[in-house]
Amino acid sequence: MFALTIRSLRRAHWIAFFAGLLLCWCVLFAMAVPAELRALEATYGTSVVEFLCTGLLGTSSFASAFAMWVLMSAAMMAPTAVPTLATYDDLGQVTKTGFWQLLGGYIAVWVGLSGVAALxxxxxxxxxxxxxxxxxxxLPLTVALLIGAGLYQFSAMNEACLSRCRAPLTFFIxxxxxxxFRNGLRLGxxxxxxxxxxxxxxxxxxxxxxxxxxxxxxLMTLEKLPDVGxxxxxxxxxxxxxxxxxxxLIS
Incomplete structure (x- = not known):
């Protein structure tokens, strides 16, 4: 699979794909909150940050929160799908249109989840x-998020979804x-x-x-690799x- 991905880099649609990822990460880097601002909030409270950055950090506005989550989802989740996209790309040397339709369906699901996350x-x-x-x-929210995410790792639903993500060839067959596009929706x-x-x-x-x-x-990329995940x-x-x-106990 690794060799397949390296070969795919020579194709124009793969170059465009990775260029898009790089652009997403560059935008995220430009939007990253500096350590000084995090320290300022810890010292003076949320109101100071809200005054300085109203509408930019996706907290009080649904539109800005939604845009932020869409960007995060694209930057974080598209790389985890590279082995699956490479498998699809190698099946019968499919057309560029099919590649983008598959990716479009996949991203569409994450755009939907971004709306929920923003709310x-x-x-x-x-x-x-x-x-x-x-x-x-x-503290209760933090504890609930950590324990909830941990318990979900042992759930049957998580295992079922991971098993399909780890076997893209079987999925496509x-x-x-x-x-x-519908394959992309299913994968998403x-x-x-x-x-x-x-x-x-x-x-x-x-x-x-x-x-x-x-x-x-x-972590999410490694989880989808069958030999590692x-x-x-x-x-x-x-x-x-x-x-x-x-x-x-330590707080």
């Missing part, structure tokens, strides 16, 4: 449970006749099914936190549960 973020902010930088201000739903709980942890460390984004992208899922769940249980 949740705005609601949590207005309830005073997260700060102006999208990070949890509530079963659903090829549905066409690339499976991806949401195995990754939404880990994405929700953005509310622990703060949305638009590049450190969280990079680590989460790496099966050894990662449950230990990761155990670590998240242990962190959630230990947090009240």
């Amino acid at each position: 949740v973020q705005v609601g949590l902010y207005r309830a005073g449970l997260i700060g102006g930088l999208g990070q949890s201000l509530s 079963q659903h090829w006749e549905e066409g690339p 739903l499976d991806c949401v099914g195995c990754c939404w709980a880990l994405m929700a942890l953005a509310f622990v460390g703060g949305t638009m936190n590049l450190g969280f984004m990079g680590l989460a992208m790496l 099966r050894h990662l899922t449950k230990p990761l769940g155990g670590m998240l549960i242990a962190s959630g249980l230990a947090l009240p």
Whole structure:
């Protein structure tokens, strides 16, 4: 699969794909909240950050929150689908149109989830449970997110979705006749099914936190690799549960 992906880099649509990813990450880097601003909020409270950055951080406005989550989802989740996209691209040397339709269906699902995440973020902010930088201000909320994400790693739904993500060739053989866009929708739903709980942890460390984004992208990508993921899922769940249980003791 690695050799296949390297060969695919020579094709124009793959170059465009990775250029789009690079652009997303560049925009996220430009929008990243500096450490000085995080320290300012910790010292003076959310109101100072809201005054300085109203509408930019996706807290009080649904539109800005939605735009931020769409950008995050594209930058973080498209790379996790590279092995699946490469498998599709190699099946009969499919057309460029089919590649983009598959990717479009996949991203469309994450755009839908971004709308839900934006509503949740705005609601949590207005309830005073997260700060102006999208990070949890509530110990019970933080504990619930960590333990919830950890427990979900052991769930049957998570395992079922991961098993389909780890076997793209089998998936395409079963659903090829549905066409690339509907295949993309199915893949997107499976991806949401195995990754939404880990994405929700953005509310622990703060949305638009590049450190969280990079680590989460790496973990979700590794989880979808059959030779690696099966050894990662449950230990990761155990670590998240242990962190959630230990947090009240050390806070």
